Amino acid sequence: MFLAQIHVTYKPSILDPQGVAIKNAMHRLSFNEVDAVTQGKYFEVTLNAESKDAAEQQIDSICDTLLANPNMETYRYDVKELANQ
Amino acid sequence: MFLAQIHVTYKPSILDPQGVAIKNAMHRLSFNEVDAVTQGKYFEVTLNAESKDAAEQQIDSICDTLLANPNMETYRYDVKELANQ
Numbered sequence: 096m097f098l099a100q101i102h103v104t105y106k107p108s109i110l111d112p113q114g115v116a117i118k119n120a121m122h123r124l125s126f127n128e129v130d131a132v133t134q135g136k137y138f139e140v141t142l143n144a145e146s147k148d149a150a151e152q153q154i155d156s157i158c159d160t161l162l163a164n165p166n167m168e169t170y171r172y173d174v175k176e177l178a179n180q
Numbered sequence: 181m182f183l184a185q186i187h188v189t190y191k192p193s194i195l196d197p198q199g200v201a202i203k204n205a206m207h208r209l210s211f212n213e214v215d216a217v218t219q220g221k222y223f224e225v226t227l228n229a230e231s232k233d234a235a236e237q238q239i240d241s242i243c244d245t246l247l248a249n250p251n252m253e254t255y256r257y258d259v260k261e262l263a264n265q
């Protein structure tokens with residue numbers, strides 16, 4: 096059993112209006128020290144696989160087909176093995 | 181300048197219908213090895229602070245007041261210092 100921790104974020108060239116809105120909300124709440132905010136998505140996926148390599152391959156294609164929009168977003172992930180239960 | 185990487189996720193006791201929907205979508209796309217999925221939010225916040233402790237205190241109150249719903253969600257974060265620009 097493997098656990099993949101996946102981060103999906105906008106590519107740097109893509110405008111992130113949500114991040115800007117959150118930053119403005121922080122300034123309105125007097126958190127004036129905040130300089131920049133970006134929001135992304137975070138997934139934890141538990142999956143069965145024969146090896147860590149196989150799990151990473153699975154996660155790659157899951158991200159490509161479902162979790163990230165390759166035109167606008169980029170993803171990164173860590174896969175770790177869970178202790179057998 | 182400090183960078184905070186913040187993860188906001190549902191508390192374990194809270195039902196996560198979005199995670200279940202994503203898992204079902206994966207199964208429909210023949211990723212049958214997937215056992216469980218949870219979705220959370222991920223924020224990167226850059227802020228000015230005098231010290232790492234001060235930055236962590238800021239991030240704590242930002243999470244409490246704005247980024248996480250304390251009834252349903254829990255958060256964790258890492259703060260690291262950015263090289264001076």
